[in-house]
Amino acid sequence: MAKRTLTGTSLDTLVSLAKRRGFVFQSSEIYGGLSSVWDYGPVGVELKRNVKDAWWKSIVRGRDDVVGIDASILMHPDVWVASGHLAGFSDPLVECKECHRRYREDQVEGDGCPNCGGAFGPARQFNLLLKTFLGPVEDEAATVYLRPETAQAMFVNFENVQTTSRKKIPFGIAQIGKSFRNEITPGNFTFRTREFEQMEMEYFCEPGTDDEWHDYWMNWSMDWFKSHGIRGEKLLLRVHEADELPHYSKASADVEYEFPWGWGELETISNRTDYDLKAHTEKSGKDLSYFDDQQKKRYVPFVVEPAMGADRSALAFLADAYDEEGEGKQQRVVLRFHPDIAPFQVAVLPLSRNEKLVPTARRVYDVLREQFNTQYDDSQSIGRRYRRQDEIGTPLCVTIDFETVEKDNAVTIRNRDKMEQVRVSIENLESAIRDQLNAIRVDCQG
Numbered sequence: 150m151a152k153r154t155l156t157g158t159s160l161d162t163l164v165s166l167a168k169r170r171g172f173v174f175q176s177s178e179i180y181g182g183l184s185s186v187w188d189y190g191p192v193g194v195e196l197k198r199n200v201k202d203a204w205w206k207s208i209v210r211g212r213d214d215v216v217g218i219d220a221s222i223l224m225h226p227d228v229w230v231a232s233g234h235l236a237g238f239s240d241p242l243v244e245c246k247e248c249h250r251r252y253r254e255d256q257v258e259g260d261g262c263p264n265c266g267g268a269f270g271p272a273r274q275f276n277l278l279l280k281t282f283l284g285p286v287e288d289e290a291a292t293v294y295l296r297p298e299t300a301q302a303m304f305v306n307f308e309n310v311q312t313t314s315r316k317k318i319p320f321g322i323a324q325i326g327k328s329f330r331n332e333i334t335p336g337n338f339t340f341r342t343r344e345f346e347q348m349e350m351e352y353f354c355e356p357g358t359d360d361e362w363h364d365y366w367m368n369w370s371m372d373w374f375k376s377h378g379i380r381g382e383k384l385l386l387r388v389h390e391a392d393e394l395p396h397y398s399k400a401s402a403d404v405e406y407e408f409p410w411g412w413g414e415l416e417t418i419s420n421r422t423d424y425d426l427k428a429h430t431e432k433s434g435k436d437l438s439y440f441d442d443q444q445k446k447r448y449v450p451f452v453v454e455p456a457m458g459a460d461r462s463a464l465a466f467l468a469d470a471y472d473e474e475g476e477g478k479q480q481r482v483v484l485r486f487h488p489d490i491a492p493f494q495v496a497v498l499p500l501s502r503n504e505k506l507v508p509t510a511r512r513v514y515d516v517l518r519e520q521f522n523t524q525y526d527d528s529q530s531i532g533r534r535y536r537r538q539d540e541i542g543t544p545l546c547v548t549i550d551f552e553t554v555e556k557d558n559a560v561t562i563r564n565r566d567k568m569e570q571v572r573v574s575i576e577n578l579e580s581a582i583r584d585q586l587n588a589i590r591v592d593c594q595g
């Protein structure tokens with residue numbers, strides 16, 4: 150595991166780094182911002198994309214028993230009747246009798262209102278579905294919902310996907326996409342927002358094999374985070390008590406990460422049984438059972454679901470990578486991302502903007518960007534540029550100097566973690582970078 154000097158940091162530090170370096174900005178900032186809504190900047194978008202790509206690569210492209218879909222955010226309103234969301238997707242809301250602020254009851258610490266200390270009125274259930282209207286008439290008949298989870302699209306497309314992909318059970322359907330929940334108390338930066346992205350996979354299996362698959366996907370999920378660089382001691386798997394299980398679940402467990410404010414959920418792995426397929430069969434009239442042609446029997450598959458948040462995961466990767474080391478002039482902030490998660494893998498830095506250096510530096514950049522996500526940076530001193538790359542977690546910097554063009558046709562590779570610099574001929578640069586990135590990958594295993 151890449152060594153860390155710090156064990157953790159404050160949320161304020163992460164929020165200000167995120168703003169300063171272009172990870173995350175407040176939405177509509179020039180209008181005063183929209184509360185708890187965030188935009189990813191040029192560096193953050195690469196981080197979040199890498200998180201999603203790494204997951205997709207592991208769970209879809211890296212296996213032959215999972216296929217992907219990309220479904221619409223808007224679905225037929227009956228989907229949410231059948232799934233139980235319309236009737237039951239709610240959180241307990243309490244309102245302060247004095248200042249009238251509203252809170253999610255299970256998230257309030259102590260007895261009184263956190264704002265003014267006033268007493269709360271009785272709790273009531275508040276539905277989290279966000280509504281809109283489809284078409285030119287805003288009436289009941291035109292009401293649709295922004296999906297609160299991506300999962301339902303996998304259930305309602307079960308037969309389409311199974312027959313076209315010719316997958317046999319057990320197999321899974323995965324999707325990455327936006328979901329919306331009208332959360333009562335969003336907060337903790339990008340941890341809880343009303344618009345967010347999920348990475349979900351529904352694994353369809355034969356009833357009776359579901360407990361085994363549940364174990365399998367819980368282990369898989371923990372391993373996924375660790376193998377992409379999250380420290381093992383900052384992760385735990387928390388099995389749900391019977392009274393906290395959602396209505397569709399026989400068993401659930403959360404992968405939690407120790408954020409600056411405490412432990413928080415990154416992912417839930419649930420055994421959803423045959424609840425959803427049966428509910429949609431009943432509501433739509435379409436039989437969603439499966440004929441197992443080897444065993445010559447028909448059954449409604451059980452479903453095990455790893456459901457992960459892309460934004461929460463990206464925030465956990467950011468928090469976990471954060472480190473500070475050195476003193477005085479040597480002091481630096483460094484993000485020790487796994488190379489597959491780091492926004493950029495390589496930065497090409499000409500020693501200066503001197504016209505002798507630029508053509509070679511651009512040539513090196515053009516070659517490297519074909520293979521690696523590469524940034525070109527020629528502004529300010531080389532020392533400041535190293536610091537900047539450390540602060541966005543770029544594993545390797547390649548420097549082009551006068552010796553490169555006048556003498557040896559070689560460049561310097563600087564390693565983010567070891568701070569070692571090695572000189573490599575341009576001819577061998579690609580393979581040297583590949584080797585160093587692989588070494589950092591091994592070093593980053595949680």
Ligand code: ATP
Binds near residue numbers: 343
């Ligand atoms: P919580 O208990 O924190 O409200 P949940 O248990 O309702 O979350 P799930 O329905 O299991 O969440 O959703 C799966 C994943 O989607 C969560 O583990 C989380 O990573 C992500 N997620 C859910 N709600 C939000 C949100 N409001 N903002 C950001 N990510 C979210």
